[in-house]
Amino acid sequence: MGREEKGPSGKIRGTGHRSGLLMRPRPMLSRVDRRFREPRAAGDVSSEVGMKELRMKNEALIVAGEQLRDKAENLIRSLRAAELERQRYVDFFERSLDAQLITDQQGTIQEGNPAASRLLAVDRRFLPGKPLVAFARNEDSRLLYQALDVLRRERTVDLELTFVSRKAKATRVALRGARMSEELLYVWFASPTEPAD
Numbered sequence: 001m002g003r004e005e006k007g008p009s010g011k012i013r014g015t016g017h018r019s020g021l022l023m024r025p026r027p028m029l030s031r032v033d034r035r036f037r038e039p040r041a042a043g044d045v046s047s048e049v050g051m052k053e054l055r056m057k058n059e060a061l062i063v064a065g066e067q068l069r070d071k072a073e074n075l076i077r078s079l080r081a082a083e084l085e086r087q088r089y090v091d092f093f094e095r096s097l098d099a100q101l102i103t104d105q106q107g108t109i110q111e112g113n114p115a116a117s118r119l120l121a122v123d124r125r126f127l128p129g130k131p132l133v134a135f136a137r138n139e140d141s142r143l144l145y146q147a148l149d150v151l152r153r154e155r156t157v158d159l160e161l162t163f164v165s166r167k168a169k170a171t172r173v174a175l176r177g178a179r180m181s182e183e184l185l186y187v188w189f190a191s192p193t194e195p196a197d
Helices: 031-037 042-095 114-120 138-151
Strands: 004-006 012-014 099-104 109-112 156-163 171-179 185-195
Touching: 099 114, 109 114, 114 185, 138 156, 138 171
Parallel strands: none
Antiparallel strands: 004 012, 099 109, 099 185, 156 171, 171 185
C-alpha cells in the first residue's frame, strides 16, 4: 500500500499506488457532463414550458387552418349552387312565354324578357328606366299604383289591367306582382287575356 500523509488541512491524502496503478485525482467533469447530471436551472424549465406552449399554439393553428379550409370549400360549393340557380332563373326568364318585368318599388322597369318586349312593343334595350305605369291605360294607372303599395306590405298581388303602347293595340292582361326576397325589387308576370276594346 502507498504512504499516507497529512496535508495542511489535516486530511489524509494518498501518495502511493493501489494494485500497481498510480492513484490520480478524479478528472473534472466536462461541461456537457455537468449539464446532463446536474439539476436543471430555472431558465431551462421555463424554456421547456415555452416550447410546450409553442407546440400547443402550433396545433391550434393547424386545426384552425383545417376549419378555414373546410369553410372555404363549403362556400365554394354554395357559390356554385347559387350560380347554377341563377343560370336556371336566367334561362326561365329568357324563354318564358309569359311577359316578365322586374321593377323597383316605384314601378320603374329594371329589366324585361323577350315576351315583355313583344307585349309592350318596345325593344328590350329601351325598357329599363321606363315606368311600368306608362304602359297602363289611364284609367288603370291607379290600380297599378295601388298594387305597388300592396307589395310593400304583402308578398304578392294580382290585378287585371290594360296595357297600351304607341306601336301596338291595347291588350288586357292578368298581372301578378311578387316581391323578390330580401331585395327591393318586384317581378311582374303578365299574361294576355284578350285584346282590349
